[in-house]
Amino acid sequence: MEVFVQLLANTLQIGSVYVLFALGLTLIFGVMKIVNFAHGAFFTAAALVVTSVMPFATATLGLSLPASYLLAAIAAFAVVLCIGAVVFSFGFQYVLKDLNGSFILSIGLLLVLNGIYLAIYGGAPRSVPQVLPDTINIFGARLTEQRLALVIIAIVVTGGLYLLIERTRLGLALRAVAQDQEAAMLQGMPYRRVALSGFLIGAALAACAGVLMAPINAVTTVSGDEFLIKAFIIIIIGGLGSVAGAIVGGLFIGMVESVGGYFFDPSTATLAMFILVIAFLLVRPQGILGNAD
Amino acid sequence: MQIRSPGVWACVALAVAAVLFALLATNPYHASLVVWILTNAVLAAALRFVLQIGELNIATAAFFGVGAYTTSICAVLLGWPFWLTLLLAPLVAALLSALFGWVTLRTKGPYFLLVSFAFTEVVRLIYTQINVIGGNSGLVGMFPPMAIDAHYPAFAAALLAAALFALYGVERSDLGRLFKAIRNNDAIPRSVGLNVVFLKVLCVVIAAAAVGLAGGLHAYANNVIAPSDFSYFVAILALAYVKIGGEGHPMGPVVGAAVLTLVGQRVAGISAWENIFYGAVIVVALLAFPGGLIGLAGRVRGLVRGGAR
Amino acid sequence: MNGEASTVTGGEVILRAERLERRFGGLTAVSDFSFELRAGEILGLIGPNGAGKSTTFNLISGFIRPSGGRLVVMGRDVTGASATTISRMGLVRTFQHDSLLSEMSVVDNILVGASHRQRGHEKRMEKVREVAAMTGLADHLDTIAGNLPHGLQRMLSIAIALAAEPRILCLDEPLTGLQGAEVGAALDLFERLRTAHGLTILLVEHNMRAVMRACDRLIVLNYGRLLAEGSPEEVSRNEAVIEAYLGRKR
Numbered sequence: 001m002e003v004f005v006q007l008l009a010n011t012l013q014i015g016s017v018y019v020l021f022a023l024g025l026t027l028i029f030g031v032m033k034i035v036n037f038a039h040g041a042f043f044t045a046a047a048l049v050v051t052s053v054m055p056f057a058t059a060t061l062g063l064s065l066p067a068s069y070l071l072a073a074i075a076a077f078a079v080v081l082c083i084g085a086v087v088f089s090f091g092f093q094y095v096l097k098d099l100n101g102s103f104i105l106s107i108g109l110l111l112v113l114n115g116i117y118l119a120i121y122g123g124a125p126r127s128v129p130q131v132l133p134d135t136i137n138i139f140g141a142r143l144t145e146q147r148l149a150l151v152i153i154a155i156v157v158t159g160g161l162y163l164l165i166e167r168t169r170l171g172l173a174l175r176a177v178a179q180d181q182e183a184a185m186l187q188g189m190p191y192r193r194v195a196l197s198g199f200l201i202g203a204a205l206a207a208c209a210g211v212l213m214a215p216i217n218a219v220t221t222v223s224g225d226e227f228l229i230k231a232f233i234i235i236i237i238g239g240l241g242s243v244a245g246a247i248v249g250g251l252f253i254g255m256v257e258s259v260g261g262y263f264f265d266p267s268t269a270t271l272a273m274f275i276l277v278i279a280f281l282l283v284r285p286q287g288i289l290g291n292a293d
Numbered sequence: 294m295q296i297r298s299p300g301v302w303a304c305v306a307l308a309v310a311a312v313l314f315a316l317l318a319t320n321p322y323h324a325s326l327v328v329w330i331l332t333n334a335v336l337a338a339a340l341r342f343v344l345q346i347g348e349l350n351i352a353t354a355a356f357f358g359v360g361a362y363t364t365s366i367c368a369v370l371l372g373w374p375f376w377l378t379l380l381l382a383p384l385v386a387a388l389l390s391a392l393f394g395w396v397t398l399r400t401k402g403p404y405f406l407l408v409s410f411a412f413t414e415v416v417r418l419i420y421t422q423i424n425v426i427g428g429n430s431g432l433v434g435m436f437p438p439m440a441i442d443a444h445y446p447a448f449a450a451a452l453l454a455a456a457l458f459a460l461y462g463v464e465r466s467d468l469g470r471l472f473k474a475i476r477n478n479d480a481i482p483r484s485v486g487l488n489v490v491f492l493k494v495l496c497v498v499i500a501a502a503a504v505g506l507a508g509g510l511h512a513y514a515n516n517v518i519a520p521s522d523f524s525y526f527v528a529i530l531a532l533a534y535v536k537i538g539g540e541g542h543p544m545g546p547v548v549g550a551a552v553l554t555l556v557g558q559r560v561a562g563i564s565a566w567e568n569i570f571y572g573a574v575i576v577v578a579l580l581a582f583p584g585g586l587i588g589l590a591g592r593v594r595g596l597v598r599g600g601a602r
Numbered sequence: 603m604n605g606e607a608s609t610v611t612g613g614e615v616i617l618r619a620e621r622l623e624r625r626f627g628g629l630t631a632v633s634d635f636s637f638e639l640r641a642g643e644i645l646g647l648i649g650p651n652g653a654g655k656s657t658t659f660n661l662i663s664g665f666i667r668p669s670g671g672r673l674v675v676m677g678r679d680v681t682g683a684s685a686t687t688i689s690r691m692g693l694v695r696t697f698q699h700d701s702l703l704s705e706m707s708v709v710d711n712i713l714v715g716a717s718h719r720q721r722g723h724e725k726r727m728e729k730v731r732e733v734a735a736m737t738g739l740a741d742h743l744d745t746i747a748g749n750l751p752h753g754l755q756r757m758l759s760i761a762i763a764l765a766a767e768p769r770i771l772c773l774d775e776p777l778t779g780l781q782g783a784e785v786g787a788a789l790d791l792f793e794r795l796r797t798a799h800g801l802t803i804l805l806v807e808h809n810m811r812a813v814m815r816a817c818d819r820l821i822v823l824n825y826g827r828l829l830a831e832g833s834p835e836e837v838s839r840n841e842a843v844i845e846a847y848l849g850r851k852r
Contacts, residue, residue: 029403035403035406035407091576091580094580095579099349099402099403099406100344100349101579103349103406104532104536104575104579105575105576105579105580107529107532107572107575108533108571108572108573108574108575108576108579109572109576110572111529111568111569111571111572111573111575112568112569112572112573112576113572114568114572115564115565115566115567115568115569115570115572116565116569118564118565118568119565119566119569123564229410229411229414232407232410232411233407233411235407236404236407236408236411240403240404267418267421267422270415270418271415271418271419274411274412274415277408277411278396281396281397281399281400281404281408282396282399466723467713467717467723467726470706470710470713470714470717471714471717473703473705473706473710474703474706474710474714477703477704477705477706478700478702478703478704480665480697480700481697481701481702481703481711481714481715481762482714482717483665483685483686483689484663484665484685484689484694484695484696484697484762484763484766485689485694485714485715485716485717485718485762485763485765485766486686486689486690486694486718486719486766487686487714487717487718488686489686
């Protein structure tokens with residue numbers, strides 16, 4: 001029982017970060033038909049900003065820990081949205097729907113951004129204190145409040161995104177564009193603006209994951225890239241462009257990793273994931289919830 | 294846009310010159326630089342070879358590693374003869390790529406790209422998990438036999454150049470036309486009785502054999518290999534070579550590899566600036582010079598000719 | 603040839619569709635559709651837009667799999683076989699849209715068509731020249747297919763199929779967008795293919811006058827079902843056809 005609850009808790013906390021990360025990636029793919037290799041750079045930027053703003057806010061401004069975290073989070077979102085707007089305006093908008101071209105561009109951007117982070121922050125891991133350091137017990141499983149908060153926030157954000165996509169005009173535009181760009185244009189939706197919105201929402205989701213993970217794991221200039229391969233596996237399984245697929249896939253991969261990591265070791269878990277992906281491809285080349293083509 | 298086929302004899306002359314340079318260079322660093330450039334050129338040409346069918350194959354990096362590990366395992370752990378170890382590198386890489394292709398080429402576009410990326414990282418992970426092959430630290434002690442040791446760079450350069458010509462030869466053949474047909478509109482080859490999946494696998498296998506050989510040669514050139522040498526980043530750099538040289542032309546990968554490898558020597562070691570440099574090159578090449586250096590040269594030549602008239 | 607040939611060639615059945623059915627999700631595109639194609643005839647498949655002609659074409663050429671029914675080509679059951687297999691048996695199709703390799707030269711287009719049957723570059727080139735001469739493309743061999751005038755693009759898509767040496771040629775709206783003289787030339791080519799080369803042709807076409815002139819027999823599809831079948835005269839007099847098809851145009 002204890003093991004089960006512990007594994008469930010681990011699944012949720014690993015999975016919720018994966019879900020946020022993969023949601024952004026899949027949303028950007030759906031709207032722009034590009035695979036954004038630089039998605040991890042949004043995560044990294046957010047986490048790095050938190051690690052520099054938080055100490056400044058507590059030490060120089062004398063704010064309390066939660067207040068300085070909040071300030072850091074706001075700064076992180078601002079920085080990531082700026083980066084997102086810049087790379088969209090000066091890059092991605094010229095290669096919309098060009099799969100290979102946009103992929104190559106995103107690789108170039110990833111290298112540039114990682115280089116800049118490295119030049120600014122250096123290679124040493126950086127960490128910030130946990131805002132909620134206490135540990136709680138649920139059915140014998142131990143979980144820090146920080147991680148519990150992460151799970152709850154991730155659920156709220158995911159729910160919010162779902163509502164945004166299903167219930168708002170912007171969401172309708174995003175769905176229309178994802179399904180058929182030409183039809184959407186005929187309806188008078190400005191494709192470029194919808195694409196930019198989708199791109200920025202995707203970036204914000206990565207930033208959210210970065211802000212949430214900063215107090216939990218030490219941050220390096222390549223932190224975000226470590227999520228990239230997992231996120232790729234998730235969206236292969238879930239289907240590119242599928243929001244529900246990213247959620248199911250993220251939780252599933254979180255489970256494989258926490259269960260596999262508990263009984264075996266992390267590398268075995270990653271191998272298991274890959275074998276699962278191969279099995280998936282053999283049966284359903286378009287992912288669980290993806291549409292053919 | 295169809296670019297005129299390059300003067301094949303000029304390329305042969307260039308290859309011979311490269312081999313002679315590697316043979317006669319008094320500075321071993323210069324000789325090894327030739328091998329390094331040609332290795333990168335083969336990686337880039339192989340990546341471009343699979344782009345013929347419209348797919349971006351990140352696993353090019355994985356098959357480079359498979360070649361290098363095959364040769365190294367056979368040489369260091371099994372003590373097999375040099376020629377055999379070198380022959381096995383492309384064979385094993387080709388065999389593994391056939392399996393890989395058979396499963397993954399049912400997908401295309403973004404899915405294939407992502408799967409080839411995941412495959413590359415997983416293969417690298419597998420190396421780190423096996424203690425016999427040195428885990429994270431890899432293998433050391435691959436040396437060419439005494440007889441050719443002194444001239445190894447020239448030997449490797451000759452084989453790498455041969456691999457480049459082989460890829461070019463296939464591209465120009467009827468088979469190469471079928472690859473391009475698949476990229477252009479795969480319903481047409483299917484409608485006239487061609488097995489498109491088989492052809493796609495064949496394309497990936499041919500490219501993998503070339504990089505497998507390059508991997509085997511790299512193992513002997515470097516004397517030491519480690520899993521981290523074969524991350525997806527190898528394919529990313531190869532992509533940068535293709536883009537900067539010009540994707541539309543068979544010489545593009547070679548030009549790109551030569552230019553970037555030489556310029557890269559200046560920024561190597563300063564990791565932050567190396568990243569920014571390569572990244573900026575990719576971004577600028579993609580957005581400003583879609584035809585790469587060769588496309589640019591063609592345009593300049595066109596302008597000069599237009600002016601002369 | 604024209605409608606007089608309605609006595610119908612007595613050739614053996616070369617293709618038989620039995621109760622073919624294809625559903626897409628909840629939508630049934632083709633159902634309970636049976637027909638026969640006899641060796642040496644030109645059979646027209648007609649019907650209003652959305653009647654299921656394209657789906658039928660995709661079904662018999664193996665580009666999509668039937669949800670039900672059977673398909674027999676030259677005595678062999680090929681239900682569910684791949685497009686590659688069916689094409690290798692001698693049933694080759696053309697396409698209504700994207701019917702050629704637009705970025706490649708005319709030579710390369712036809713060469714791709716000849717690739718499976720002919721071994722060796724020289725034999726393939728021989729085939730290319732033969733087919734190009736037949737389709738009026740001999741003077742355009744080095745042109746990029748996408749730059750050809752429309753009429754020649756249509757001919758090129760037929761040339762690609764011919765290079766694969768079909769016994770059954772399935773043409774999907776080959777006359778769309780052709781000018782008057784071009785239509786005549788195309789119909790003459792079909793007739794020559796049948797008489798001189800022994801081909802059997804299945805023709806989907808909107809140009810009614812051309813269909814009436816070229817085909818020995820017609821089958822009419824409406825709402826995914828067989829509506830009528832017979833000689834062009836019989837079909838053009840059929841009340842149900844007039845109502846469903848011709849009637850709608852008035």
